[in-house]
Amino acid sequence: MSGLTIAGRELTSRLLLGTGGLPSLALLEPVLAAADPGLVTVSVRRTSSTREGGLLSVLRRHGVPLLPNTAGCLTAREAVLTAELAREALETDWVKLEVIGDETSLLPDAVGLLDAADQLVRRGFTVLPYTTDDPVLARRLSDVGCAAVMPLGSPIGSGLGVLNPHAIEAVRAAVAVPVVLDAGVGTASDAALAMELGCDAVLAATAVTRADDPVAMARALRLAVEAGHAARGAGRIPRRAVARASSPTAGRI
């Protein structure tokens, strides 16, 4: 167990994994084995066959809890309906809530997000909103009953890492619920930095699924999240503008 509890459920790992972008479903099992994620996200889309069931079979066989998302929703109304469909299809009331402002930036629409979060909490959902790195919005989301907040490090799929570490620290300080760094992770050091800043978990998708070797990157991110969390607990030294010798100054020849 990871020691991280969200809405009363203890997660097995502080690395959460998105499944979008994997070149083949056959890679999912080895990626899951290497990442050992605490939650795995899936999307909800129209279907004309039951063949897509292959994805759910793999995930159920692995036993990892599912976190359906509302990716692609541009309004609170779409997001609420998508969350309700996900609850019915997947038998979970957990939802990674996304209400995006436009399809170019994929940035959250703060107004629609807060509205949808409020509606879904009232309908009994465990809501984990994908949000901007804004401590004020994070507090508002927490106030309406979200189980965690998931600020972006940088735009979805950009791999730019944590562009504003101070904002992530401010989000951490603003809320009592778990903070999950979501979006922007490109490689292991980004995930480690997020944890060192005080995030409780990291959600990565593209960083793994579009890496040259997704299985190797899944393992790297798992280790990075663990290392960053341990370093945060260890307490880093303060930064100094000048050198400070670590060898004794006395007794020099």
Add this chain to the structure above:
Amino acid sequence: MRLIVNGAATDVVGPTVADLLATCLNDARPHGIAVAVNGEVVCRSDWPRWALAEADTVEIVTAVQGG
């Protein structure tokens, strides 16, 4: 009866959601599927008795890789 199923006009014979699923997915009680009619989710337990009406808008969804 003509419905809009996943955005496309579709002719169906049977009157219920379960009949529609049997037509579209060859399975009246498929797992991992959810259905909304006119923007409202129809629970799995209601599929066999939920009567569809001419021009209803139906969404049939499942989980895919994402996020």
